[in-house]
Amino acid sequence: MEAGEKKWKTAITGHVNGEPYVRGYNLLEMVEKLRFTKAIYLVLKGELPKENEEKMLNAMLVSCIDHGLGPPSVTAARVVLSGGNPLNAGVAAGVLTLGDSHGGAIENCAKALQTAVKKGKPVTDLSREIVEKARFSRERIPGFGHRIYITDPRTEILLKKAKELGYYGKHTELAVQIEKDLEKALGKKQCLNVDGCIAAIISEMGFDYRLGKGFFIIGRVPGLVAHAFEEMTREKPFRRLEEEEMAYDGPAPRKLP
Ligand SMILES: CC(C)(COP(=O)(O)OP(=O)(O)OC[C@H]1O[C@@H](n2cnc3c(N)ncnc32)[C@H](O)[C@@H]1OP(=O)(O)O)[C@@H](O)C(=O)NCCC(=O)NCCS
Structure with missing residues (x-):
């Protein structure tokens, strides 16, 4: 055949x-x-x-490898292990948490940047259009904002690398301009986060935006394996929230009819 x-x-x-x-x-x-x-x-x-493509990809993947116990992917991986499941189940659970709010903003942001840059207008016009549209519809621009950071330090170092390695072009300029315009529009900084920065750089490198989340998955999986293994070998099984960490706020106890 x-x-x-x-x-x-x-x-x-x-x-x-x-x-x-x-x-x-x-x-x-x-x-x-x-x-x-x-x-x-x-x-x-x-x-x-090429040499610089490898260096840039390497830097992006390392930036995703781990970022504390707090993010949903790490918590999920450890909780699943804690329930008595094998390593692969924990890692898979961690990967399944990657959505629009955690690691998954890359593809949506890259799509927005790639679509905008194709229009061929000046970056300042494109940025203004994107920010005005988001404010009008009260939508969040993927790749901007962070729960902890005012400025995402991973973004700063990746942008520095992008400049050094020749991947600071229209997409990265646009992402940086959006950060400035969004701050003016909101009166509060919502920084270009690591997802948005990776989105801009992979766009600069000519990757299809639909691969976006893949970069985060590839970068984060080694971290998830390490967390799943640590949970398996270091912690007692059956982790649960302590009473003081949770609250019941449903109806007061009542009798069944
Ligand atoms: C990451 C995120 C959840 C943090 O949210 P937060 O710190 O709780 O932000 P707040 O809810 O305090 O938002 C304050 C204001 O900024 C706005 N805002 C926050 N992020 C925004 C964004 N990315 N684009 C446009 N506006 C944004 C909110 O709409 C809100 O405006 P309002 O008061 O007029 O309603 C949020 O910025 C977000 O959803 N970002 C997009 C998704 C993303 O990039 N995720 C990857 C994170 S690494």
Whole structure:
């Protein structure tokens, strides 16, 4: 049967003459020669990265690796382990928390930035349009705002790297301009957060916005594995909230009719 007639097709990987290939490169040769970040870029983009592309991707992935016990992904991974489940269940639970408010703002922000930049207007006009629209509809612009930070330090370092490595163009300029205009419109800073910053940089690097959340997942999974393992090996099972941490505010006790 010809490849074109087969039901399952992939351009990512396969066996040729009994040897495993990924995007046309021999996997065994990759094992010998390729750093992990280069291999990640290769599977995602289809080609090997140039030196600066690898450095930029590496910095973005490291920025996602962990960020304290508080975020939903880490809490979920540890709680699932605590219930007596295996490592993979905890890691999967952590990944499942990644949504519009945690790690998942990347794709929506990248979509907004890529759509806007395609219009070819000056960045200041594009930013004004995006902020006015958001304020009018009372919507939150994905990639802006943070529960803890006034300025997200991860954004600062990633933007510095983007400048050094040549990925500070229209998308990153637009993201930075939106941060300024949003502050003026709200009277309060809602910083360009790490999701928004990664969204701008992956757009600059020519990635499809629909891959957005994938970058956060790839970066965060090692952290989740470490947390799941620590919970398994260091903590007693069955973690639960203490009484002083919770409150019942439903109806007062009453009799069934
Ligand atoms: C992260 C986030 C949940 C933090 O929210 P918060 O600190 O509770 O913000 P507040 O609820 O105090 O918001 C204060 C004001 O800023 C506005 N605001 C907050 N984030 C905004 C955003 N991204 N775009 C536009 N307006 C925003 C709110 O609408 C609110 O305005 P209002 O008083 O006129 O209603 C919020 O900024 C958000 O949803 N951001 C978008 C999603 C995102 O990027 N998530 C990734 C986080 S790393």
